[in-house]
Amino acid sequence: MDVGRDVTLLEATRRALVDAMEASERVVLLGQDVGRLGGVFRATEGLLERFPGRVFDTPLAEGGIVGASVGLAIGGLVPVAEIQFAGFLHQAFHQITQQLARYRFRSRGRFHLPVTIRAPYGGGLRMPEFHPDSLEAQLANVPGLKVFAPAFPDDAYALLREAVRDPDPVLFLEPQRLYRSVRGPLHLDDTGSSAARLRREGDDVLLVSWGPAVHTCLTAAQELETGHGVQAAVLDLRRLSPIDDRGLCEAAAARRRVVVVHEGVRTAGLGAEVVARLQEALADTISLPILRVAAPDTPYPPGRLEDHFLPSTGKVVAAALRAVHGR
Amino acid sequence: MTATRDWAREWAEGDGQPLQLLGHDGRILRPEVARPPDDLVREGLRLMLLSRAIDERCTNLQRQGRLGLYAPVLGQEAAVVGSHLAIDPAVDWLVPASREQPAMLRHGWPLDRMLALMLGRFEAARIPDDVRMLPRQQSIGSQLPHAVGIAWSASIERRDDVTLAYCGDGATSEGDFHEACNLAGVMQVPLVLVVINNQYAISTPIAKQTRAARLADRARGYGFPGVAVDGNDLLAVHEVTSQAVERARSGQGPTMIEAVTYRLGFHNTSDNPSLYREPAEVARAEELDPVARVVAYAETQGLVDAAAVEAQVLEARAEVATALERALTYPTPGPDDVFRHVSAEEDQRASE
Structure with missing residues (x-):
């Protein structure tokens, strides 16, 4: 290799x-x-x-x-x-x-x-x-x-x-x-930090995610650009605990619209933590809509049912449009 | 003598009764078995009396509201001390459950530091860096996989330290007990596991923990020797543990020792044993007092006399009093201590 x-x-x-x-x-x-x-x-x-x-x-x-x-x-x-x-x-x-x-x-x-x-x-x-x-x-x-x-x-x-x-x-x-x-x-980088990293630039809305859902977000961002003229940035959280507050807040403050996307279930999911941290950090300065796209509050389903369970590109696009246009 | 006698085999081939070397009156039952050096018996007795003095003082402190909670060793001293005397604290690891106070002291945790923990002086209670001992465990049985891991690291690195781990009868019902024993057997790690069967897990008697006749029988299912020993017999506990330590150190794998004893006191200072056991049962157990037995043995061997024992009791009380005074000089924790020792980064931030 x-x-x-x-x-x-x-x-x-x-x-x-x-x-x-x-x-x-x-x-x-x-x-x-x-x-x-x-x-x-x-x-x-x-x-x-x-x-x-x-x-x-x-x-x-x-x-x-x-x-x-x-x-x-x-x-x-x-x-x-x-x-x-x-x-x-x-x-x-x-x-x-x-x-x-x-x-x-x-x-x-x-x-x-x-x-x-x-x-x-x-x-x-x-x-x-x-x-x-x-x-x-x-x-x-x-x-x-x-x-x-x-x-x-x-x-x-x-x-x-x-x-x-x-x-x-x-x-x-x-x-x-x-x-x-x-x-x-492959970069043999063993000195880097685990801080959050922007995987795609874009001024209109920030998609925050981690792991496999980052790729869902990247596909959605492409669709937002080509289909709706919306420029979505994608932030890969990388380190889920402790969360990189600074990287997260800077990326969110610059776009003022945020969608958090994850494959874990919605209630008390990590998205809730991301939303709360952004609110606590930015509440005094910015009013920003933050939405979540997450798995429903059900056990992980068998077989093809997972296609209805996992956050889809379509759901991410819809949430991003709602964050941008308020609908 | 231990080179030729296999205690686990002898027990397995016997009638299931725990092995015994001393009668209840302290007389020698098995003259063919080599007796431990006199100094070891004296040290054992000293530790057992010290343990009683700690029990006495800490229980009083709790009753006075000066100490939160205390779990006495009372009745289990020979099981704890006899087994620990078989290892070398400078080399070997001690993995306690929670009420093995005399073992922790012999391993090198200073008494004033131990008392500091009970008095909430957490920082002062930290186990010194050169003491190879884990903290007491509140999650029943969870220390056992850790003990296997330490012993396994000795195998991997070809070190010759042995890990001595303790748990109680209640812990044998936990999944961790099973996973630890199974892994210890598969990896053939240098582990000696002493199960202190004091008959009760808080109020639950051993008959409700298991239908097995003896806990030591379980070792066979994990592929290593098990042996039940009279846990109130200092000499017998020391003898079987010494052999298990030798086996472990020479690469022959783990041994399980069930030390059959009785918790003479309460589970801890918030417990009331009279709600779940008969006075007659406790009275019968008191007749088997491990301290009385070793005193009787030591007296017949001419190691001590009644006056010397009385002097040792006073000495032990004085040692506890002095340590307690020192423990009370250690700082009580402040708000910042909540954030200490969570991670290397937190400690780094705190020191900046």
């Missing part, structure tokens, strides 16, 4: 793991099927052979994987754990919220945990139940836990390197339908 050549998001993820393991012998991988198989998506393909004694297939037990990662980190290692699908983070939730995220706090700084948990998420692949769930709002609600969500290959690399380097735990959400469908240049 050459630098400069376009790579898939999956290849960029794998390259980040390789480079992190090359950079520090303390980095170890663990999870279900991450060894011989190379992960169900092959994100860790070849790593067992390349790093013998540092890649571990574990029993099928999410709480045990996260809990063991806590101990591995206390023992001096830098674990990168894979939870096969983010929907199964629930089986590890007590270890994430009570232990991993607050070990620095509960030990008054005696221990800090450089743990990265990778978890594929998001819809569009006709997956079985639970597999496509987007749980970012529940994760962002956990003090002490950082949440990263790349949408492009260069970010999969840069953000994952940053996550592994972070002295505190990071939940790394990988957009599964983009693993092979999105290609882009």
Whole structure:
């Protein structure tokens, strides 16, 4: 895999793991099927052979994987754990919220945990139940836990390197339908920041999103331009917790109209947090319409029904037009 | 002696009764088993008496409204002290559940710091950097996967430290117990898990936690040895734990030890055990007092006499009083402390 050549998001993820393991012998991988198989998506393909004694297939037990990662980190290692699908983070939730995220706090700084948990998420692949769930709002609600969500290959690399380097735990959400469908240049940037980033310029309205929905927004922005003459900017939040308030507010203040788009369900979704932060920061200076396009408050549906569940380009376009024209 | 005798096998082949080396009156039941060095027994007794003095003082402080909540070790001293005496605090890791005060002290958490925690002086209570011990755990059983992870890191890095973890009988019903034991078995990590079966999880008796005759039986299902030991027998607990530590250190994997004991006191200072257990049952358990047993043993061995024990009790009380005075000099937390130790960035901001 050459630098400069376009790579898939999956290849960029794998390259980040390789480079992190090359950079520090303390980095170890663990999870279900991450060894011989190379992960169900092959994100860790070849790593067992390349790093013998540092890649571990574990029993099928999410709480045990996260809990063991806590101990591995206390023992001096830098674990990168894979939870096969983010929907199964629930089986590890007590270890994430009570232990991993607050070990620095509960030990008054005696221990800090450089743990990265990778978890594929998001819809569009006709997956079985639970597999496509987007749980970012529940994760962002956990003090002490950082949440990263790349949408492009260069970010999969840069953000994952940053996550592994972070002295505190990071939940790394990988957009599964983009693993092979999105290609882009690979920059071996391991010094960048996880601040929000504009993925498209535009003066009329700001579309705020993260992960797979960023691509929905980019398609919608194209349609807004060609079909309606509306210039939509697209802000990729990238780091969902803590949110980059400055990047978010500057981008919103410049356009004065905002639509937040996400695949997680609407009520108490992360969009609500984005809206509230913008209001709190800008209430005294600007009155701005902010709308949400989110999944409905239903369980993630099976099969083709997901097409009616996920935010569509059409819904994003409609919301953007309403924000711009007030209808 | 431990090189030839396999306690887990002996227990598995026996009648299921917990292994015992000392009779209730302190007499030696198994003369063929090598006895621990005298100094180790003296240190064990000192720690057990110190534990009682802490229980006594902290319970009083709570009743006076000067301390929020306290969970006494009362009745479980031999299980905690006997097992901890089998590890080297300079090398090995201690993963406590919550009421293993004498183990935490022996591991290197200073008494004044421990008391500071109970008095809400959180910063002062921080475990010193060179003490290889986790904080007490309030989420039942959640420390067990952590213990497996630490032990696993020792395997990965080819270190020779052993991890000694504790949990109670109630914790064996938790999913974390299962996931931890299973992973420990699969990875063959150097872990010694001591399940302190004190018969009650708050009010729930062991018969309502499990239909299994003995918790130690569960180890077999995870593919490693389990052994039940009389948790009120300092010598027996120390003996089986020492063997488990040897096994772990020499790469033979984990061991589960069920220390069968009885919680003589309340679950914590807000509990009222008279609502769920009969006085006769408690009276019977009091006759099996682990401190009385080790005192009787030490006396017959000529290690101590009644006057020396009385002196040690006073010494322990004085040690607690001195530590308490120091603990009360540590600062109480202020509003800024809410934001400390959330993340490296928060601490960086706070220090700027």
